[in-house]
Amino acid sequence: MKIAFVVGEPSGDAIGADLIRALKGRNPGDLELVGLAGEAMQAEGMTSLFDIDELSIMGISAILMRLPQLLRRVGQTADAIVAARPDALVVIDSPTFSHRVAKMVRARLPEIPIVNYIPPTVWAWREGRAAKMRAYVDHAICALPFEPAVMQRLGGPPATYVGHPLMKEPGLAAIMADPRPLAGRKPGSPPRLVILPGSRRGEIDRLAGDFGRTLARLCEILQGVTAVLPTLARHQGRIEAAMASWPVKAEIVTGGEAKWRAFAEADAALAASGTVSLELALSGIPMALGYKLDPVAYYFRHLVTAWTAAMPNFIVGHPLVPEHFHEFVRPEHLARRMARLLTDTPERHAQLAGFDEIRRMMAIDRAPGEAAASIVLDLIQRRA
Template structure:
């Protein structure tokens, strides 16, 4: 029986971990035992999690600092459990603040056990020195962005391979990818999708300014339609804010409704994050905005990236506009969006850039299948190294 331990710290990683387990089972003919830390999706694949990973679903330096004692207790508990389990391999997925501490402790206690990092740290965005520091305890990095392996090689990090982003498996995206970009002109009046973030802090810091932006757009583009897709747990918060707006967009929840909004909109105003990649692949011109939490803002000097927008990283140039902190100005955002909601050179330039992103992101097989092969190959290669 092959035993593989997993360390996952948030729901997005949980889905990726579950997908990986499915393909590992196929390749191992169900001769697989999984353990460690995961969420509902991985539990459905047979993993019994050490504790609820919701405890680890935090964002921003400020949140991490405030909950550091709790995190360190969980690190000790998890590392002890993984070491005692003596797995044939450890796969850590995202959440490097937590998961890499486990990886380091396992490498020290059981140096012969291979360790694979699925979704490695964003060294291309900040703290580049982390790449080289990973080499002693990470045997292979599995990347979900096509530009990452080059970064890890240049920064002397562990071997890295691009396998494709999980979003490419999204069923709602398939018909959009099959539709040639730029064929549909913007509606009159146009339709705007508003995405203030998936976490409470992001919503609190952006939604009011997004509302003022929408008000301004109603003056220059009368009749503009708006829709705000959000998570069920945030609906009440979003609706209470939208209720104060003179022009009120629809608030919707649910996965189907979210992708329906993407398919019918002409442009997007969004919090910078993974959603920007979804919008780019869907062919939806966008303006991005973001505000760090107060503690994170004090550490902004650590950010070394030339952009925070994933479409820009993939395209290799400033394709989509970004607005941070003091530059999150409703008047500025509204003027930018006017150019994206109508047939202009700015709109056409973004759509042309999205074609390049689609091409660069293309894969010839499922990300989970490619990742499973890397995990098993790393195990085989590591097994050839004699135990110390």
């Protein structure tokens, strides 16, 4: 069996590796892998056409600057997959790149099934993409429980929820098994805030100053607050430089284990809007979110049609988590909100109850990789 993969960033690489392991378990014979892979997929025996770090770009302005290179890589990837004539193609996330490859492969090899693992966020913006996907995607494998219904409503391809990759993260699993976060802070212990200004340089640069001023004001409102800021090792210098001007400093920690330990000890979070909001919700940590787009993306903000940008809100279907964008990222406002979330208030209890509901909605009885492998193999058998 030969299966082609197209991934464009580390998160997709981890999902692809999980799927490959499941496919190997279901197909103990030879399994040939072609296409694009990151380090995790390469560890499973796959050779990548080129380094996917070339595709790890974020934001409209960055994409426009790299467009010629991206289009060249699209053609190269599609040519290689067509030449390999795989039994199936699996494209994972990164729709700006992976869907262009899928379209070209469908035009030249219409007989092979194409699966989109982690489809584009049609529920957030450009809903028309869902219906267009039917021409080149046979099945969408979703990581959020509401996505299959959205795909059906918008006329997209058949879709199945298999669970979020986060559900297999050992650090998160340990927190979810501990009732302490949902029970609240131990009486008498000082409030602990986790600060998460983003995982990309632009996000950090745009939010770090406001988050630092928020912490300083919060410490005036609520005595005894301590703060921790988990970040990637490559961003530590950037965070330290930004924090140099903070009136109150946070403890900086790096690495996956340190991040989950910070989550386990946190009572509330101030975070950049993104996937981390789902991590926090599943960890039972009340939060407020902030975000500032880059100037080019801000110009196109009218294209966003979603009623919220917070994944927890989408999942429960109501504005559970407060969001603050651009001029509404106001330290005085955020500090007062965080004080409410760090203490025994209706706002804190409402979020904790909502997070408990999210856990129930996202619960799965089968590993995501196993469920995804069944979908891929079923499509191959039906096309045989």
